[in-house]
Every structure is written in structure tokens, then in C-alpha cells.
Amino acid sequence: MNKIRRLEKTLIHLRSLGVLRASSSSTRCFSTSKDSEEQSKNSLSSVEPNIEKEAAIVHENAEATEESQAKLSGFARSYEKFSHIDDKKLESPQTFVSLIRNSKFVDLGDPEGKVVRGEIYHVVNDDLYIDFGWKFHCVCQRPVKNGQYYVRGSKVRLRIKDLELSSKFLGAETDITLLEADCTLIGLISSPLQIAEQKMKITQRPRI
Structure with missing residues (x-):
């Protein structure tokens, strides 16, 4: 036209x-x-x-x-309008520089003292292995208060001290790392046990 x-x-x-x-x-x-x-x-x-x-x-x-x-008809018009809605547009691949500039790592800035959110993915006795999205995980002790809620899948709050525990031994030229981060456990955000207990309380309420 x-x-x-x-x-x-x-x-x-x-x-x-x-x-x-x-x-x-x-x-x-x-x-x-x-x-x-x-x-x-x-x-x-x-x-x-x-x-x-x-x-x-x-x-x-x-x-x-x-x-x-x-x-x-209206159906034909709508078909022509929405027939190409799922066509994927070719996007130019992003460079490594642009990816790292827009990453969470750069947004974090200086990590020391920052409060982050982590998830417990493994528990060995009182040792909690927590993943908070960094290259290495951290290991924290189970707290005494409400310690039963710190189970696998629980969301916790952490304060970062060091992103990688590494140091030089006597006479060594390179750092030796423990492949762990150093963090302090602040508290619990949510736990699967707490959610299960709340559901049980709701179901056990007497109906009026």
C-alpha cells in the first residue's frame, strides 16, 4: 500500500x-x-x-x-498480527568485558563487610556448608538458638570477611588456598522445617 x-x-x-x-x-x-x-x-x-x-x-x-x-475477518487479522510474535531476533553476542561490567560481582564493589544471602546445601554435624553465589562456599558453625531449623535448603544471611582463604606458608612463593570463603552467619531467613510447621498449625486449627 x-x-x-x-x-x-x-x-x-x-x-x-x-x-x-x-x-x-x-x-x-x-x-x-x-x-x-x-x-x-x-x-x-x-x-x-x-x-x-x-x-x-x-x-x-x-x-x-x-x-x-x-x-x-477478525481471526485472520489477529493471525497475521501474532503469527510472527515468537520469531527470535538475532542478537549480537556480548563480549567478556560487557558481561563482567554488568555482573553482580562488579555491583558488589568491595566485598568485605557486605551482607549477602546464602543457602545451606550440605550439613556435617554442626558444620553448615553455605553457597552464597561466589566461586567458593563458606563453612559456618550451627548456632545454639533455633539450631534445628538450620537444615539443607534453608536460606540464611551472611556477612563476608574474605572471599578466599589463602596464605603463604614458610618458604613458599605462591599462595595456598583452602577453596573456602570466610563469612559470619548472621541469622535465618527461611527454613523448610518452619514452613512445614506453619502448614501443620493451619491444618490442625479447629473449625468453627
Whole structure:
């Protein structure tokens, strides 16, 4: 539709500017005045009907397309609209520099003293192995208060001291790491046992 209308506008614009008359006037330089006048009249008379025919054809095509669009039902229109909604656009791959600039690690800034959220993924006696999203996990002692709720899958709050426990032994040139982070356990956020107990209390309430 837009292309057809643009063609109509260009044809009308050319006629209004008199481009065809300019081309006919250029031929006068190579012929007599009488011959040039006759040629210009013949050229104009032969070109104008062609332009009118092309404009009429373009107009008819535009009307036909408008009628075809009007005849489409609501389902057909919605199908055309949403048929390409799931087409995936090709995205340019991000570089390592942009990925690390937009990562949580850079947003954290200086990690010392920051409070983060972790999850207990393993328990050995009173040792809680907690994953807080860093390269290494941390190991904290089970607290005495409400210690039964610190089970696997519990969400806890931590304060970071050091992201990697590493140091040089006597005479060594490189650091030796324990593959652990140093964090302090602040408290419990949520526990599967607490959620189960709350559900049991709700189900055991007497109905009035």
C-alpha cells in the first residue's frame, strides 16, 4: 500500500514540475521551430495518456488491496498480527568485558563487610556448608538458638570477611588456598522445617 501511494505521488509531482516538457524543449535545439513544436505536442499527447493509465492502474490496485484487507475477518487479522510474535531476533553476542561490567560481582564493589544471602546445601554435624553465589562456599558453625531449623535448603544471611582463604606458608612463593570463603552467619531467613510447621498449625486449627 505505501509503495503504491508513493508511486502515485511521484507521478503527480513529475507532471506538476514539467519534467517531460523540459525533455521536449531540449530536442528543439537540434531541429527547426516548427518540427520541435510538432514533436513536443506529439510527445506530450503520447506520454500523458500513459501516465493517466498508470495512475489509474495504481489506484485500482490500491482499492483492490484495501478491499481485500477489509474482507479479512477478525481471526485472520489477529493471525497475521501474532503469527510472527515468537520469531527470535538475532542478537549480537556480548563480549567478556560487557558481561563482567554488568555482573553482580562488579555491583558488589568491595566485598568485605557486605551482607549477602546464602543457602545451606550440605550439613556435617554442626558444620553448615553455605553457597552464597561466589566461586567458593563458606563453612559456618550451627548456632545454639533455633539450631534445628538450620537444615539443607534453608536460606540464611551472611556477612563476608574474605572471599578466599589463602596464605603463604614458610618458604613458599605462591599462595595456598583452602577453596573456602570466610563469612559470619548472621541469622535465618527461611527454613523448610518452619514452613512445614506453619502448614501443620493451619491444618490442625479447629473449625468453627
